[in-house]
Amino acid sequence: MKKIISARDALIDKAQTLLVSVTGDDGAPDMGTSPFIRDEAGDFFIYTSQLSAHVRALIAGNQTRFMLIADERASQNIWARVRLKFTAHSTVIERGSTPFNEMADKMAPAFGPTMALIRQFSDFHMVKITPIKGVIVTGFASAYEVTGPHFDVGAQLTKS
Helix, strand or coil: CHHHHHHHHHHHHHEEEEEEEEECCCCEEEEEEEEEEEEECCEEEEEHHHHHCCHHHHHHHEEEEEEEEHHHCCCCHHHHCCEEEEEEEEEEEECCCCCHHHHHHHHHHHCCCHHHHCCCCCCCEHHHHHHHEEEEEECCCEEEEEEEECCEEEEEEECC
């Protein structure tokens, strides 16, 4: 179990982008990616443009899944890349609110000068993503249930 927890923590620490897969209004899947920061409670925060269809669907509350995945160049085996897939509760943070301003201030050093530029863009929205449950895969025949915002490791999966 220690190895799984270590792989989980390393993935979360090294990942810089969150992959988003969402059901579009037409019922077809859509996907995208966004840089994120994570707070002490385990929530992810993304700041992304509604010009992308997947962002509009996310904001509308359509069914969404998220994924973090290890850099393929750093993985020993391309088929066994460490990855964390999960469902979450998503909330749009109101522009100009205290939580918005606090998170935007935290994003600035993490994302560099681009954040100062896009912070005022009205098509961008800040979304809080609170993980509910998912699966971490750490290699061949090594998949485990995870729950909650800290991805607490549960039972090993023995079938899909």
